[in-house]
Amino acid sequence: MATKTDKAWAEHALAALAEAGFKRGGARTAVVEALAGHSCAVTALDLDEELRRRRPAVGRASVYRALEQLEQLGLVQRLEVTRGTAGYERVEPDGEHHHHAICRDCGRMVPFEDSSLERAIAELSAEMSFEVTDHDVVLRGLCERCAN
């Protein structure tokens, strides 16, 4: 509602999937479109519920499968939203990316980005005997509302 559908991302994602050799399929396309409509992380079950009522209905397995494929291709980012549940959100093709602060009480997520943080991680990654391809940063605590 606050965010309009990110059509550019959806097209980018569908193109990347085709590029990777996937056949076209209604379920996967539906997942991509649904993700394009969410600006911040959504859980797989939220997507499942959202897509289950479609005609034709999308099955839960397909949702999980699509999310996994999208993640492999670097089109979505997965993060642990609460204990035992993962959230997924679009990764913009231009490489912009953000991290999240998650409220321990209400679960609210506040996205943020910080260049000095990214720089520190990049330098660190370069000097490790480890081929770093991704990173997650999660801040945890209380949001403005729950803190009082």
Add this chain to the structure above:
Amino acid sequence: MATKTDKAWAEHALAALAEAGFKRGGARTAVVEALAGHSCAVTALDLDEELRRRRPAVGRASVYRALEQLEQLGLVQRLEVTRGTAGYERVEPDGEHHHHAICRDCGRMVPFEDSSLERAIAELSAEMSFEVTDHDVVLRGLCERCAN
């Protein structure tokens, strides 16, 4: 085997638990002792298995309870080891703390610490409208062995 039991941490933890108003209990003590014997993250179920055979046996619920309490008090750090499973590891009382690089292939964890990363996070936390109490940083990629 590579690491000898961290007795100092165990005493510190037990003292902190007493300080926090917990009564003494065999199960919790057993969990603390078990954690003291692991230098890197262990899953709750690993601990459960390790402690189940003790005399008297420690129940699964007690393991989870103890881990949660220890985490609340900042005595252990929780991190997502693989999809859907959490690992727990000791936090040294001197405030030193480290993060992990996790290999996507073999699951190996390489701990690291970096002061400029910590500094960036501290500064960032200070200027957010969010009361940040904790943070996780996970680097993902391929370890030296799996990269070749």
Add this chain to the structure above:
DNA sequence: CTTCTTTATGAAAATGAGTCTCATTTCTGA
């Protein structure tokens, strides 16, 4: 456009980590 082969899909069952319940035992302060 029909056939063939492969991939995609969805319903339901299975898995597995983590949580809850509750009867029982253990602590601790009085």
Add this chain to the structure above:
DNA sequence: TCAGAAATGAGACTCATTTTCATAAAGAAG
């Protein structure tokens, strides 16, 4: 020593995620 509070463990339960498997849709070949 006693009563009340806290801790414990066995097992049932929840719920996110994965697997299975029979069927449907896609793309290639003819």
